[in-house]
Amino acid sequence: MSSIVEIAKQGLGGLLRAEGLPCSCGRTHRTDLRELVIKSGALQETPEVVKRYGGSRVFILADKNTYAVAGAEVANLLSRAGLEYSVFVFGDDYVQPTDHSVEKVLAGFDASCDMILGVGSGTINDIGKLSSKELGVKYINVATAPSMDGFVSNTSSMVMKGVKVSVDSTVPLAVIGDLDILAAAPERLLQAGFGDILAKYTSICEWRISHLVTGEYYCEEIAELMRMAVRNCVANVEGLARRDKEAVRYVMESLILSGIAMSFAGFTRPASGVEHYFSHTWDMRYLEFHTPKDFHGIQCGIGTVLTVEIYDKIKQLRPDREKALAYVDAFDLPSWHQFVRSYLGKSGEGLVEQEKKENKYSREGHQKRLEVLVNNWDQILQIVSEELPEVSEVRRYLEIVGAPTAPTQIGISYEDTRKALMVSKDIRNKYNASWLLWDLGLLDEVAQSLWQNQA
Ligand SMILES: [Zn+2]
Ligand SMILES: [Zn+2]
Secondary structure, three states, rough: OHHHHHHHHHOHHOOOOOOOOOOOOEEOOOOOOOOEEEEHHHHHHHHHHHHHHHHHHHEEEEEEEHHHHHHHHHHHHHOOOEEEEEEEEEEOOOOOOEHHHHHHHHHHOOOOOOOOEEEOHHHHHHHHHHHHHHHHHHHEEEEEOOOOOOOOOEEEEEEEEEEEEEEEEOOOOOEEHHHHHHOOOHHHHHHHHHHHHHHHHHHHHHHHHHHHHHHOOOHHHHHHHHHHHEEEEEEEEHHOOOHHHHHHHHHHHHHHHHHHHHHHHHHOHHOOOOHHHHHHHHHHHHHHOOOOOOHHHHHHHHHHHHHHHHHHHOOOOOOOHHHHHHHHHHHOHHHHHHHHHHHHHHHHHHHHHHHHHHOOOOOHHHHHHHHHHHOOOOHHHHHHHHHHHOOOHHHHHHHOOOOOHHHHHHHOOOHHHHHHHHHHHOOOOOOOOOHHHHOOOOOHHHHHHHHHHHH
């Protein structure tokens, strides 16, 4: 049995076997993605790929920009290959990933089509994946920008009834990424894709910590896939700034690999830690209060800088059992819930309901985790030092591609950033830096001490 990492080094195609790959962690890892076509001129292969997966009449889904960039050419190629199609192009300037957008697609769907071809990344792909699930038809993605890592995940990031949620969706059978198109994507989207890759430094670090503290499942092979993805991208960061196709290919493949890793692991751990929760918090606040926001990956890149800074603080701490127990004893859950509601609005309401079911703040759970922290602190520091680069290094990578490195550069204050850190433990049931600090009784103290000279 060759390792999954060795297979991936030969090309991502080896990871896509329908029967899955047996792994040293004891599980067999699978993804529903069957094919990747990432190269210059990949668009030309669209008709063959459609035929290979049994598409006889194709529903092309795009927005105005992605139709101009690739959709019209896809339609031409299908015509020339004798394939029939319908076209649905959103009229809006900025399509939102909402229930309303999906309803429009479902209402406009041509029922004689047996496959959706989503032409676009991010929002269009999410709407396409979800619409395919709703309609029970096959789905293929034609990527137009290497902007985030949701290409092949089995959920779509949506706003339903004004609340940000992940919704079960169809995984594309194939992703077609034409490097001629991807390398010409808007600069901000290239920066965003790169930021979403840097986030894997902190995701893997937190996954290992969580495995140690909570016993959560962990696979070293999957973690190594993500480390490889980050290494490849940062080694080519100068090329990315120049839009070299080779560097763009690394980013695109790494984003796809993140999606594969999430399918392999069965959860988002390999690709998302507390750095993502900064981004989620800013998205939720935007929905409720129209505060500033930016692309997911831009926010995750900034979140990675912030998270490395948080772990730099954590490295200076020693657990103090008495202090931790006293802090948790004095912790007032009803007033905390009140803060979550007021800070995040409708989304916060949902998180409070979720917490009540999960009972995340139970004293019993805290005591167990605290014992692990106290008894294994050196090992936790070891994980942090093995997984995280210097914060100056993360900043430098982002600066090379021209991406922002601080929340204030996208209009978010450090005061708000401290609050985002406080609520980041409530967003999902995942152990992260914010939980660890709460467990130690140091969350308020550390949040207050962070970013003081930058405020
Ligand atoms: Zn494994
Ligand atoms: Zn992400």
